[in-house]
Amino acid sequence: MQRILIKNGQVVDPANERDGIYDVLLEQGQVAAISENISVDGAEIIDAEGCIVAPGFVDLHCHLREPGQEYKEDVASGTRAAIRGGFTSLVAMPNTEPAIDSEAAVRSMAEIISEKAAARVYPAGAITRGQKGRDLTEMGGMMQAGAVAFTDDGLPVTSSRVMQLALQYSDMLGVPISVHEEDPDLAGDGVVNRGRISTLLGLPAIPTAAESAMVARDLELCREFGGHLHIAHVSTRNSIDLIRKAKDEGLKVTCEVTPHHLTLTEDLVRESNYDTNTKVNPPLRTSTDVEALVNALSEGIVDVIATDHAPHSFDDKDKEYIFADFGISGLETAFSLLHDQLVLKGDITMNRLIAALTVVPATIFDLPGGTLSQGEPADLVILRPQDEWAVNPDDFVSGGKNTPLAGWSLTGRVDTVLVAGRIMMRDGELQC
Amino acid sequence: MPELARKDVLGLETMSRQEIELVLHTADSMREVLDRPITKVPALRGRTVLMMFYEPSTRTLASFNLACKNMSADTVSVSKSSSSLVKGESLRDTIQNLESMGADAVVMRHPSAGAPHYIARNIEGSVLNAGDGAHEHPTQGLLDLFTIEQHKGSLEGLKVAIVGDILHSRVARSNIWGLSTMGADVTICGPSTLIPPYVTEIGCTVTHDVREAVTDADVIYVLRIQLERQEGSMFPGAREYRRLFTIDAERISLASPDALLMHPGPMNRGVEITTDVADGAQSVILEQVPNGVAVRMALLYLLLGGGE
Numbered sequence: 001m002q003r004i005l006i007k008n009g010q011v012v013d014p015a016n017e018r019d020g021i022y023d024v025l026l027e028q029g030q031v032a033a034i035s036e037n038i039s040v041d042g043a044e045i046i047d048a049e050g051c052i053v054a055p056g057f058v059d060l061h062c063h064l065r066e067p068g069q070e071y072k073e074d075v076a077s078g079t080r081a082a083i084r085g086g087f088t089s090l091v092a093m094p095n096t097e098p099a100i101d102s103e104a105a106v107r108s109m110a111e112i113i114s115e116k117a118a119a120r121v122y123p124a125g126a127i128t129r130g131q132k133g134r135d136l137t138e139m140g141g142m143m144q145a146g147a148v149a150f151t152d153d154g155l156p157v158t159s160s161r162v163m164q165l166a167l168q169y170s171d172m173l174g175v176p177i178s179v180h181e182e183d184p185d186l187a188g189d190g191v192v193n194r195g196r197i198s199t200l201l202g203l204p205a206i207p208t209a210a211e212s213a214m215v216a217r218d219l220e221l222c223r224e225f226g227g228h229l230h231i232a233h234v235s236t237r238n239s240i241d242l243i244r245k246a247k248d249e250g251l252k253v254t255c256e257v258t259p260h261h262l263t264l265t266e267d268l269v270r271e272s273n274y275d276t277n278t279k280v281n282p283p284l285r286t287s288t289d290v291e292a293l294v295n296a297l298s299e300g301i302v303d304v305i306a307t308d309h310a311p312h313s314f315d316d317k318d319k320e321y322i323f324a325d326f327g328i329s330g331l332e333t334a335f336s337l338l339h340d341q342l343v344l345k346g347d348i349t350m351n352r353l354i355a356a357l358t359v360v361p362a363t364i365f366d367l368p369g370g371t372l373s374q375g376e377p378a379d380l381v382i383l384r385p386q387d388e389w390a391v392n393p394d395d396f397v398s399g400g401k402n403t404p405l406a407g408w409s410l411t412g413r414v415d416t417v418l419v420a421g422r423i424m425m426r427d428g429e430l431q432c
Numbered sequence: 433m434p435e436l437a438r439k440d441v442l443g444l445e446t447m448s449r450q451e452i453e454l455v456l457h458t459a460d461s462m463r464e465v466l467d468r469p470i471t472k473v474p475a476l477r478g479r480t481v482l483m484m485f486y487e488p489s490t491r492t493l494a495s496f497n498l499a500c501k502n503m504s505a506d507t508v509s510v511s512k513s514s515s516s517l518v519k520g521e522s523l524r525d526t527i528q529n530l531e532s533m534g535a536d537a538v539v540m541r542h543p544s545a546g547a548p549h550y551i552a553r554n555i556e557g558s559v560l561n562a563g564d565g566a567h568e569h570p571t572q573g574l575l576d577l578f579t580i581e582q583h584k585g586s587l588e589g590l591k592v593a594i595v596g597d598i599l600h601s602r603v604a605r606s607n608i609w610g611l612s613t614m615g616a617d618v619t620i621c622g623p624s625t626l627i628p629p630y631v632t633e634i635g636c637t638v639t640h641d642v643r644e645a646v647t648d649a650d651v652i653y654v655l656r657i658q659l660e661r662q663e664g665s666m667f668p669g670a671r672e673y674r675r676l677f678t679i680d681a682e683r684i685s686l687a688s689p690d691a692l693l694m695h696p697g698p699m700n701r702g703v704e705i706t707t708d709v710a711d712g713a714q715s716v717i718l719e720q721v722p723n724g725v726a727v728r729m730a731l732l733y734l735l736l737g738g739g740e
Contacts, residue, residue, distance in 0.1 A: 198628070199628040199631050199633070200445075274550065320543075320544035
């Protein structure tokens with residue numbers, strides 16, 4: 001494979017505590033060298049002056065919808081969307097049709113991935129067969145087939161007993177259990193956060209306790225039965241307080257927050273006059289929650305940012321609010337939104353943002369990449385932090401155009417993306 | 433000719449005092465029409481109004497139909513059981529098909545809050561919200577304001593107690609918005625499980641003591657209590673409700689001597705209100721019904737102009 005030399009970029013590589021102007025040499029699909037003023041013969045030069053050069057982003061939580069719901073998204077469109085967003089590695093949620101709940105299903109998914117994926121995709125397996133919440137899946141066999149984590153995402157593990165067994169069993173295998181924390185009794189038929197906005201809009205409400213009560217339960221189970229508990233899309237201050245305590249105590253717990261929960265509030269549902277693109281689960285919360293999430297991200301209580309990319313067809317969103325599907329198509333706006341709303345406002349450092357998108361997720365799910373260490377895969381992103389662009393969902397390559405950010409002007413853009421040394425996007429134009 | 437400078441009537445939250453006064457004033461003229469031997473006027477001849485009711489309704493649908501007929505407008509009714517919704521057609525398709533038939537206004541009742549807003553964004557004609565989820569029921573709110581004003585002359589400074597299930601009530605929300613815009617003091621009262629969070633931000637005070645709520649009230653507005661809901665019972669039962677919240681003769685005696693008693697219907701006699709009170713001297717419940725026709729005539733007239 002050809003040599004690529006990325007010149008004069010600001011290299012931000014939190015794993016190696018590197019942040020400065022360097023050249024990056026890629027050879028054979030790997031990072032060959034990083035230092036000042038590299039010059040080699042026969043290398044393709046990419047000028048990155050004024051840009052940030054970082055490891056490719058790693059998303060621990062996205063929905064690629066294949067198999068079964070290809071009309072919303074498939075592995076090809078979802079991974080191209082990932083590339084546009086700077087993501088070079090994705091963990092695909094198993095709530096497909098059928099669910100990824102067997103060794104055969106993981107193998108079949110791996111085959112689809114090898115045929116179609118533009119980015120690295122790691123399947124997550126279901127915790128329970130058919131995601132029915134009753135019987136554990138054959139996690140050992142599924143791991144051998146390539147599953148990197150287990151989750152019934154989209155659905156909570158309602159039974160405390162099943163959750164206990166999942167933690168105990170996964171502890172033996174050394175694999176994380178990722179959980180969608182929602183007490184279905186409390187959430188009921190709710191569609192927005194319970195509070196001021198649900199009252200003003202007259203929409204059925206989801207209390208914050210629907211999440212935090214389940215977080216509390218699972219932390220108790222984790223304390224007694226072990227396992228690596230990874231809490232998906234945390235959205236409330238109360239959940240954060242519980243996780244902080246558990247981490248202080250030394251429990252093996254990690255968590256992720258989405259870009260939308262870090263930047264948007266329930267007020268958007270009202271301001272947008274019931275735009276169903278604001279309908280997401282967990283729901284957009286209050287500014288108090290957003291502030292707690294951002295602080296927790298800054299402190300490292302929140303480990304990673306994951307998109308919970310949930311693409312839907314136009315028709316699945318073009319409905320009455322209570323009938324529309326939950327979810328936001330997030331891959332293509334994640335970095336820009338976070339940079340614009342958090343880094344530029346001084347709430348999060350660029351270094352922390354990149355760490356939460358790269359080395360930390362790669363480490364906690366034990367995935368390759370996430371760093372620019374010599375010998376690591378040449379998965380890499382070049383960012384233009386000053387570039388301003390307007391979000392137009394029609395331009396998304398994802399099948400899901402469902403974003404509440406249509407028309408927003410964001411500062412910070414993903415410019416160039418390489419996977420294993422191959423240029424997948426250059427100057428904002430997809431090459432795949 | 434006075435007109436409402438708006439395309440749609442979706443809620444009282446966004447209606448100004450001037451707009452509400454215009455509607456009530458126009459309703460006054462309509463009420464006179466209703467008192468004539470022949471109640472039909474040609475104001476909306478040639479206009480077509482679509483009635484889209486995705487939830488059961490008896491009096492609101494009948495009231496809108498009567499209002500249209502009195503104004504000589506043509507109506508087409510689509511109910512959930514007969515509509516394409518049952519066949520899985522999207523709201524967008526249903527609306528576009530119906531609009532292409534040439535409707536000037538759509539009256540919509542829908543279980544989802546925000547559904548009339550969605551329609552309003554997607555069609556050129558006027559949309560009148562006839563109740564969306566637990567959000568608003570603006571024509572009910574306006575007819576209630578009208579009824580109170582007829583008796584009290586003005587709404588300014590009146591003490592109004594709204595008692596019952598506030599959480600699920602679009603009637604309560606529209607009334608709170610409208611009453612507070614018009615300068616009335618609103619107290620809401622009901623079981624704590626049926627009071628929505630942050631409701632005081634709409635412009636009311638909250639109590640769980642029904643005697644406190646009705647004491648010195650000028651208006652007691654009783655809401656229907658649904659004994660069983662899909663999500664299960666949200667209070668311990670009818671006997672407990674009677675003990676703590678039912679409006680009866682003893683409780684109504686704490687109110688101002690000329691207090692009005694109101695209810696949007698349908699009533700659960702013996703649950704949220706006792707029969708003697710519902711049929712008593714202070715009850716204006718039956719006046720609310722013709723006033724509803726007058727207010728809806730007024731709104732249709734103001735929105736559709738009346739002129740050719």
